[in-house]
Amino acid sequence: MKSSTDLRELLERIDRRSYPAYKDTRGAYQFDSYVLSIDHVQGDPFAAASKVSVHIQGSRAKFPKELYDTRQKRVALQDELLRRFHRSVEEFSFRAKGSGKSGLMAVSRPGQEILERSACQMEEADGSIILRMEVGFPANGRTINSRELIKIFFDFLPGCVKKTLFYQSLDKEKLKKVAELAEDQQYIREQLKERGLAAFVANGAYLPRESGVSKRPMKGAVKFLSPKSLEVTMDLPNHGSLAGMGIKKGVTLIVGGGYHGKSTLLKAIELGVYNHIAGDGREYVITDDTAMKIRAEDGRSISGVDISMFINHLPNGKDTVSFSTEDASGSTSQAANVVEGMEAGARVFLIDEDTSATNFMIRDELMQRVVHRESEPITPFVERIRQLYEKFGISTILVAGSSGSYFHEADCILQMENYEPKDITEFAKEEAKKFPPVKEDAPECELPQFLRRPAGIKSKDKRDDRVKIKTTGCDTISLNKDNIDMRYVEQLADTEQMMTLGYLLNYGKNHYFGGKYTLSAVVDKLCEVMEKEGLSKICEGSYLPAGLAMVRKQEIYACINRCRSMQFR
Ligand code: ADP
Ligand code: MG
DSSP states (O other): OEEHHHHHHHHHHHTTSBGGGGGGGOEEEEOSSSEEEEEEOOSSTTSSOEEEEEEEOHHHHOOOGGGTSSHHHHHHHHHHHHHHHHHHHHTTTTTSOOSTTTTOEEOOOOOSEEOOBTTEEEOTTTOOEEEEEEEOOOEETTEEOHHHHHHIIIIIHHHHHHHHSSGGGSOHHHHHHHHHHHHHHHHHHHHHHHHTEEEEEETTOOOOBSSSSOOSBOTTOOOOOOOGGGEEEEEETTTEEEEEEEEESSEEEEEEOTTSSHHHHHHHHHHTTSEEOTTSSOTTEEEOTTOEEEOOOTTOOEEEEOOTTTBOOOTTOOOSTTEEESSOOHHHHHHHHHHHHHHTTOSEEEEEGGGSOHHHHOOOHHHHHHSOGGGOOBOOGGGTHHHHHHHHOOEEEEEOSSOGGGTTTOSEEEEEETTEEEEOHHHHHHHHHTSOOOOOOOOOOOOOOOOOOEEEEOOSSOOOSSOOEEEETTTEEEETTEEEEOTTOTTOOOHHHHHHHHHHHHHHHHHTTTTTSOHHHHHHHHHHHHHHHOGGGGGTTSOOOSOOBOOOHHHHHHHHHTOTTEEEO
8 A cells, every 4th residue: 555655745746737637646545543545536626625535443443342332332433423523624624725625624514413424434343434524635726736735634634533533532431421322312212112102202301492593402491391191211221210201102192372382392203213412402302213204295296106095086087096296285295295104114103283284184073064075085184093003003293283173083182381291181082072073984994005116217317327416405306407305304304314315316226216126125225235235335336425324214215206207117
């Protein structure tokens, strides 16, 4: 392997040459305690920055095995190292000068959720570390200024690496806490299954966020406190016993006046499919990790979905057993979201009436008397909510402040009052008896058959050789100019997950979308590649971008289902 001295000499040699001479730096160089690998060199100082990775052997990084001997602990440790490295690198970004992106030093910046990321990966066998980042190779105009790059590679970067990626230079107590939290969170996740719970919200949790744009905890928020009747106690492996609200499987209704914290509670439960960092306030809010938020999504495309359990006999005679549209209404979009959620293996649906189509959710008594079932294509969700649980094992946690129709169907009714949940099940059930539902029981329904087979992406962009994957925040993924609207897939926590979805879609297109496999087989295969062989595998040939984050199976379904150019057979 070439040495760092070789790199320095090469850089000195190409100073003031024209920019493409930087291409010669590609390769791996042995520094004293790590290997610096230059994986991709940008074409000019204004292009996307160069990709660089730092490789440290386990025997040098020296992290004790007990910090990474389970998947959860390893992911948490990677996340912690990345956060520290990010903070350290941030200080040096653009300290080296030049045109365009010259001097940029950037690495993924994790948010409140702890996700497996390509930016920092630790080998489970021996604790070796790979850190991936971007560096803007400096130039003045298009003339190489390699003295500035020498500062980055021989001064700034070594400092950051030594300070943050070796066990001996880190706060050992802090790292131990990270591993312990991961273990406790995993314990609660396993307990959910054992105790038949859909979610757990710890007493003392802080649920609201600072603002619409900041995901940090709100200062001075009211702490969460479970009603006694729903309290369960978790005997955490590391932090003693922790009491909190156990939401049982079945149908749970969250009611209460406007502004009393209903949506905030649901939002926290939605993101409880991920683990959160210490200090977030939601570190002990843990939800069944198959849970899916279901909402109305007018305008989305739907392709061959069987929504007949909710919508039937449309006036134009349109088929709802295999329903397709380029522009769904509120109710058809929400129906498709439910059925696709069943296909995606969700065991819990999370619904907020704020973002639901009213005519999909309920039909009130008077309306039922006036407009008969025969002339109404929609079987509202409230009439299916029990069947979903009893026949298909799918629980629902539903926020509803405006209609009493749900009372009859719910197993548990919570009222949020000044941000505190009260168990009003008995009282509400008693009251509901005075208002017996007029509905005849909804006709039985069967589990839809999930037979769709992805048969290829009909791309607008004909050149198939070059793949272009781009994302706009958590809103849009574009694969070769096909845009996929992900705005309303609310459990995506991070733009890097969007990037991963883009690569997965491309991988699926190259390997599995031939019409041979059903959608669920395709998604299972994609998950297997991603989880067993790592995020690097899905990038196929191209160097691994610094910024990919692991996604759930449910979001892969959501992405494929929203891809307008996907053809199903
Ligand atoms: P609802 O859905 O019941 O109308 P929201 O959940 O939207 O209410 O909450 C209303 C407001 O109260 C939001 O601005 C939210 O940030 C704030 N809030 C929610 N929970 C708390 C809490 N525990 N402490 C302080 N403020 C809160
Ligand atoms: Mg609300």
